[in-house]
Structures are given as C-alpha cells and as structure tokens.
Amino acid sequence: MLIVVSSPGWPEVRESFFYGPEFRESLPDIASAFTRNVRLFLIAEVFILVFGLLLAILRSLPGPVFFPLRLLSAAYTDVFRGIPTILLIFLLGFGAPALDLQGVPNSPFFWGVVTLVLVYSAYVAEVYRAGIESVHPSQEAAARSLGLNRAQALRYVVVPQAVRRVVPPLLNDFIGLQKDTALVALIGPVEAFRQSQIEVAGAFNYTPYVATAAIFLALTIPMTRFTDWLIARNRRRELARA
Amino acid sequence: MKQALRLENVHKSFGRVEVLRGIDLDVAEHEVVCLIGASGSGKSTLLRCVNLIEPIDEGRIVVAGEEITARGVDVNRVRRRIGIVFQAFNLFPHMSVLANVTLAPRKALRLPRARAEEEADALLARFGLADKRDEYPDRLSGGQQQRVAIVRALAMRPALLLLDEVTSALDPELVGEVLNVIRELAAEGMTMVIATHEMTFAREIADRVCFLDAGVILEQGPPQELFASPREPRTRQFLQRIIDAGRL
Numbered sequence: 001m002l003i004v005v006s007s008p009g010w011p012e013v014r015e016s017f018f019y020g021p022e023f024r025e026s027l028p029d030i031a032s033a034f035t036r037n038v039r040l041f042l043i044a045e046v047f048i049l050v051f052g053l054l055l056a057i058l059r060s061l062p063g064p065v066f067f068p069l070r071l072l073s074a075a076y077t078d079v080f081r082g083i084p085t086i087l088l089i090f091l092l093g094f095g096a097p098a099l100d101l102q103g104v105p106n107s108p109f110f111w112g113v114v115t116l117v118l119v120y121s122a123y124v125a126e127v128y129r130a131g132i133e134s135v136h137p138s139q140e141a142a143a144r145s146l147g148l149n150r151a152q153a154l155r156y157v158v159v160p161q162a163v164r165r166v167v168p169p170l171l172n173d174f175i176g177l178q179k180d181t182a183l184v185a186l187i188g189p190v191e192a193f194r195q196s197q198i199e200v201a202g203a204f205n206y207t208p209y210v211a212t213a214a215i216f217l218a219l220t221i222p223m224t225r226f227t228d229w230l231i232a233r234n235r236r237r238e239l240a241r242a
Numbered sequence: 243m244k245q246a247l248r249l250e251n252v253h254k255s256f257g258r259v260e261v262l263r264g265i266d267l268d269v270a271e272h273e274v275v276c277l278i279g280a281s282g283s284g285k286s287t288l289l290r291c292v293n294l295i296e297p298i299d300e301g302r303i304v305v306a307g308e309e310i311t312a313r314g315v316d317v318n319r320v321r322r323r324i325g326i327v328f329q330a331f332n333l334f335p336h337m338s339v340l341a342n343v344t345l346a347p348r349k350a351l352r353l354p355r356a357r358a359e360e361e362a363d364a365l366l367a368r369f370g371l372a373d374k375r376d377e378y379p380d381r382l383s384g385g386q387q388q389r390v391a392i393v394r395a396l397a398m399r400p401a402l403l404l405l406d407e408v409t410s411a412l413d414p415e416l417v418g419e420v421l422n423v424i425r426e427l428a429a430e431g432m433t434m435v436i437a438t439h440e441m442t443f444a445r446e447i448a449d450r451v452c453f454l455d456a457g458v459i460l461e462q463g464p465p466q467e468l469f470a471s472p473r474e475p476r477t478r479q480f481l482q483r484i485i486d487a488g489r490l
C-alpha cells in the first residue's frame with residue numbers, strides 16, 4: 001500500500017483511476033448494467049445446480065451396466081474443467097451463431113449463459129460427487145434394506161445429506177461464477193464490465209474500471225464472509241457431534 | 243409348523259476369503275433363533291445375505307416358500323418383507339424420528355402420508371418413544387436410537403426380523419431397554435434371527451441357539467442344552483471364554 005502511494009507514478013495513476021467525479025458519474029450506469037450480470041448469474045446458476053447434480057449421480061452409478069454413463073460424465077468434467085473459460089466463450093459466442101442453427105437464439109447473452117453452465121456444471125459436479133462419496137455406505141445399505149430402490153435411496157437418503165455437506169464449496173464456486181459473468185462482455189452484451197469499457201473510452205479515464213470492481217466486491221465479499229461463516233459453523237457441529 | 247426361512251448350503255466369499263462355508267438353517271414361523279460365535283465367525287454376513295445386501299456365491303435361501311436367491315427376483319420386494327437392524331443403528335441423521343419411520347412405508351409401500359404417520363405414531367407410542375417423534379436422531383440416547391431403528395424396521399410389517407448385535411454399541415445401562423423391546427416382539431410371535439454377544443439374553447429368549455464357527459454352524463439346539471452340555475469342543479471352548487469373562 002505504502003509502496004504504491006509513495007511511487008513516482010502515483011499522482012498520475014490517482015488522477016486516471018481514482019478520479020472522484022468520474023467515479024460518481026459512471027457508477028449509476030455501471031450499476032444498472034450490473035443487473036445483467038446478476039441475471040446471467042441467476043439463470044446460469046439454476047441450470048448449473050441441476051445439471052451438475054445429474055452429472056454427479058451418473059458418475060456414482062455402480063456396476064458394469066453403467067460404465068458408459070460413468071465414462072461420459074467423467075469425460076465431460078475433464079473436458080470442461082480443462083478448457084479456459086475465456087476460450088470457450090469465444091468459441092461458442094462467435095462460432096455457434098455462425099452455424100445459423102434453426103430455433104437456437106444467436107444472442108451473446110444466450111451463449112454466455114451456455115458457456116457458464118458448461119464450465120461451472122463440470123466444477124459443481126465434482127463438488128457434488130465428493131459430497132455423495134462422503135455419505136457412509138451404511139446409509140445407503142440401511143435405505144435399501146428397508147426396500148427402497150436405488151433411485152429412492154439416492155433421492156431421499158444420500159443426496160440430501162451430500163448437498164448439506166457441500167453448501168460451502170458450492171458457494172465458493174458461485175463466487176467464481178459471479179466474477180466470470182464479466183467474461184461475457186467479450187462477446188457482446190452490455191454487462192457491467194462492458195459498460196465500464198464504454199465509459200472509459202468516453203471519458204479517457206480508467207476510474208469506471210475501479211467503480212466496476214467496487215460493485216463486484218459489494219456482492220462477492222458478503223458472499224465470501226457468509227461461506228466462511230457456514231464452514232466454521234459446520235466444523236463446530238461436527239465437533240459437537242463427535 | 244410353517245417354515246419362515248431356509249438356508250441350503252450357502253457359501254459366501256469376500257475376495258479369496260470364504261466367510262460362509264456351507265450354511266444350512268431352518269427357521270419356523272414364530273421361532274426365535276440366536277446366532278452366537280466369535281467375532282469374525284460370519285454372523286453379520288449371514289444376516290446380510292438373507293437380506294440380499296450381500297449376494298451369495300452358492301446355495302439357496304428360501305423365505306416363506308419363495309427362493310429369494312433365484313434369478314430375476316425383485317430384491318426390493320423381498321427386502322420389504324425382511325427387516326434388519328444393525329449394530330450402528332444407521333438412522334437417517336437428516337430426518338426426524340417420524341420421517342425415519344415413515345420413509346419406507348410411504349415410498350416403498352406407497353402408503354398415504356397420513357396413514358403411514360398414524361401407524362408410525364402407534365408403534366412409537368408402544369415402545370415409549372411417542373414424545374421423540376419430532377426429534378432428530380443426534381438428540382437421542384443410543385438406546386432410544388436403536389429402539390427407533392427397530393420401530394423403523396417394524397413399520398414395514400416384516401414377516402421376518404434380523405437383528406445384528408443391536409446392543410453391542412450401547413452403554414451397559416442402555417442395553418436393557420432395547421432387550422425389552424425384543425422380548426416384547428418375541429412374546430407376540432415375531433419370527434427373529436438374532437446375532438448376539440448377550441449370552442444370558444440368548445439363553446432366555448431363544449427357542450434355538452446356533453453356534454457359528456469359521457463360517458459353518460458347528461452346533462445348534464435349545465439353549466438349555468447347548469449352554470449346559472455342548473457336544474463340540476470348540477463350542478465348549480467358546481462358552482468357557484465367555485464364562486471366564488463373567489458374561490454368562
């Protein structure tokens with residue numbers, strides 16, 4: 001901090017990045033563009049939660065019959081965790097509309113959501129899978145011994161316990177997702193980061209970037225705190241039970 | 243007397259270790275059979291095979307005239323008729339006592355919720371658990387948890403109940419309340435196969451005691467005979483160790 005403030009270039013940087021009037025002027029426009037980030041996030045999140053769980057369940061099916069499904073699910077998570085998100089956004093955002101598919105929307109918003117769902121469901125599937133594996137096999141045995149079938153044992157006994165345990169790591173992934181909504185700017189729709197670029201170009205001043213960062217932080221910091229609090233509470237409960 | 247359960251030449255291996263080496267056993271309706279034997283002799287495995295939790299390698303198991311180990315048998319249907327209670331209770335920690343008890347009747351037997359809850363409440367009341375219906379398992383004592391686990395099995399109205407060391411995980415002062423539940427079930431004629439370390443209890447409650455040794459039933463008979471005058475040297479050895487430990 002001191003090094004930054006005492007550096008020779010600081011006065012100039014302060015002028016172009018932390019210029020009060022520009023901050024106040026750009027903030028409302030960026031904040032309203034930020035509602036698009038929130039929409040991107042919320043829509044993507046719903047699909048990610050459902051799709052990720054589906055992938056995790058496929059991965060946990062036992063026996064040789066389900067080997068192809070397990071393989072498919074494993075391949076999916078490997079591929080989409082392995083491709084940089086920014087690359088996939090370009091590929092889908094520019095490539096898919098060029099295909100001119102019938103009945104598929106061409107909007108950057110749509111392909112932005114698709115990209116985020118593809119990438120984040122791969123991460124979330126791994127989180128769910130760890131949760132499912134952490135439920136002791138005797139729980140499933142108890143459910144099956146009562147005459148519940150496999151699907152019922154998963155649905156009523158294994159998955160509810162797994163989900164409870166993975167809420168904190170899931171929230172961590174969603175903090176990442178919120179930040180990555182800014183990547184969608186690269187293919188078009190006016191979200192907060194894109195809006196700040198526009199403001200920067202108009203004002204010849206970088207302060208709108210700082211304003212955008214502030215808006216992101218206003219959302220992600222409370223969420224980070226909440227996640228840490230949940231983790232601490234879970235740990236206290238585990239200790240109390242042991 | 244009608245036959246409730248029959249095991250014929252049942253073999254079971256884990257990897258290369260043969261845990262059950264040809265088990266033959268007949269249990270009549272309303273009979274209470276206790277399985278005794280050293281730890282590792284195969285008692286739990288036997289019970290788990292009857293409940294089809296473990297598939298057997300050879301032989302057959304017949305329940306009420308139906309071969310349940312035959313190909314194409316619906317394991318879920320079979321398990322609904324056979325209750326099993328484990329040493330570690332295995333209650334569902336994310337559900338209230340009532341939800342634990344009604345889950346299988348509602349989902350597997352498709353009883354309407356009101357009907358399932360009514361029956362669950364009646365069972366809970368009978369075993370002194372009425373005031374616990376809305377508690378979560380981690381708020382109950384071990385003895386209460388195990389009684390709930392027994393009620394959960396009974397809620398399926400099983401024709402046969404398997405109990406695997408149901409008092410072994412309990413503090414001594416909590417054993418009695420669980421044994422009382424089993425006494426009551428025996429008195430009303432429930433057919434039971436009970437693996438147990440509680441020799442005094444086995445002697446009191448069993449119609450027949452089977453001594454398992456290294457995966458075979460080495461000796462069986464009415465408790466007064468088996469405990470008083472065991473024929474096999476291995477049985478004598480086992481009982482002597484128990485007497486020396488002051489548990490008989």
Ligand SMILES: Nc1ncnc2c1ncn2[C@@H]1O[C@H](COP(=O)(O)OP(=O)(O)O)[C@@H](O)[C@H]1O
Pocket residue numbers: 256261279280281282283284285286287288
């Ligand atoms: N799932 C399993 N995998 C491998 N070995 C097992 C498994 N279950 C039981 N065994 C082994 O089988 C033997 C009999 O175990 P068990 O039936 O639990 O005996 P008991 O209940 O009489 O103490 C033991 O040697 C045990 O280690």
Ligand SMILES: [Mg+2]
Pocket residue numbers: 285286287406407
């Ligand atoms: Mg055992």
